[in-house]
Amino acid sequence: MKALVLEKTRHLALRDMEQPLVLGLDDVKIAVETVGICGSDVHYYTHGRIGPYVVEKPMVLGHEASGVVVEVGANVGALKPGDRVCMEPGIANDKSRATRLGLYNLDPDVVFWATPPIHGCLTPYVVHPANLTFKLPDNVSFAEGAMIEPLAVGMQAVTKARVSPGDVALVIGAGPIGIMVALAALAGGCSTVIISDIQNPKLEIAGCYDGIVAVNSRERDLAGFIREFTGNWGVDVVFEASGHPSAFKGIFEFIRPGGTAVFVGMPVEPVQLDIVSAQSKEVRIETVFRYANVYDRALALIASGKVDLKPLITETYPFGESVQAFERAAEGRPRDIKLQIHLGKDAQ
Known part of the structure; x- marks a missing residue:
């Protein structure tokens, strides 16, 4: 699949990349629609590291995402193909002490999209646990769905x-x-x-x-x-x-x-x-370090109309212009709040 790959500091490429997608019993396969550019994505692009997290080999960027379910695992009952969804990007070890305490965001073994060495979601398809995939209400757009992640912070x-x-x-x-x-x-x-x-x-x-x-x-x-x-x-x-x-x-x-x-x-x-x-x-x-047990509540606030994130979306770039989108994000223009990348059918 094509993906936006951080090859090294200040070097991005939109290219084919091998990404095996194995659908587990409790997973869903998602066609990615919209991905927001986060400050951490930009920091990896410009500096190649955040604290102890260092990009040492090519890595797909992106972790603020929404999409459409295209396939579900045998044990998945709450979601079905065609459902519009957003995805919580951190996968914790459900047997860890941190997770058992309700602090799964602090699990040392958490697998988090676009945190080295884990690939992110700026690619047409991802496989993700169903319990970290949330159905979007009809009145919540893909663009808003991709904003749930920063709102969760x-x-x-x-x-x-x-x-x-x-x-x-x-x-x-x-x-x-x-x-x-x-x-x-x-x-x-x-x-x-x-x-x-x-x-x-x-x-x-x-x-x-x-x-x-x-x-x-x-x-x-x-x-x-x-x-x-x-x-x-x-x-x-x-x-x-x-x-x-x-x-x-x-x-x-x-x-x-x-x-x-x-x-x-x-x-x-x-x-x-x-x-x-x-x-x-x-x-x-x-x-604060990321979030835990708030994703569904953040989504509910947007769906209820109590939080309106639409004024914060500055511009949306097509997937083919992902590199240009990141170059703009790295400029730090004063009026830019959130830049997003739309994958949609053109990227499938």
Whole structure:
């Protein structure tokens, strides 16, 4: 099959690649329709590694996907050929201690699409476990289905934050994940989400949503804004979603006594935290790595209309222009939130 292959750093090729597709008893075969380009895909393209995960041989990219079931294994009853679906991309060992604790995202043996050395889904067909394949409601498009994966990260962050109705939250970083976190926080009960960034085009997109207050932290003192907005109390939750090392400086200043800090973004280098400032407020600190047990709820939020992701889809490229799509994603244009690649019938 043709696939978008990362041959080495900064070298992509759309070419034929041997990918045996063995349909197990509990699996489904899926014709891939739409795949989103994630920041991790771009990072592998530009740097060849993320922390300990190093691309050492050609690897197919992509893990945010939707498609159509074309074949089912003998034990599969909940899905049938023709069903429109999205796929949760991480396959855990169901016998591991982490999985038994409900923490399958932390299973050391998890097999996750487009994480070296595992191939991703930017290819016409994939085989995937049926229990990680979710039927799309009729009112959810393939494009939206391919956005469930990043929304699940936002859902995980909000779940870890234990948001209460009426909370005020701050999200640092208005990239795709930051906006997903903000939308999930609103859906989870926050009355207002302040989102900060230094790029006005991204803030303009985020600020179009009711309940989100956008602040350019380069043009305005963020700490002063929060003091004014909350009456010198502080926000209930801070979500750090940029991963930029500078964002961690003074982060506990934004949080009310007894509030929560959730670290979502992944810095490329170690960062310094003022632990005493956290202790003096008894700030609860949570961290996020992917997600667990939230995929179906993320899908339900989109289907219900409580979360609208359509304004975040900047442009869709045909499969034949996948390399150009990644080159654009690597540019980091300020108005680009989510670029997607459409495979559809032309790629089959």
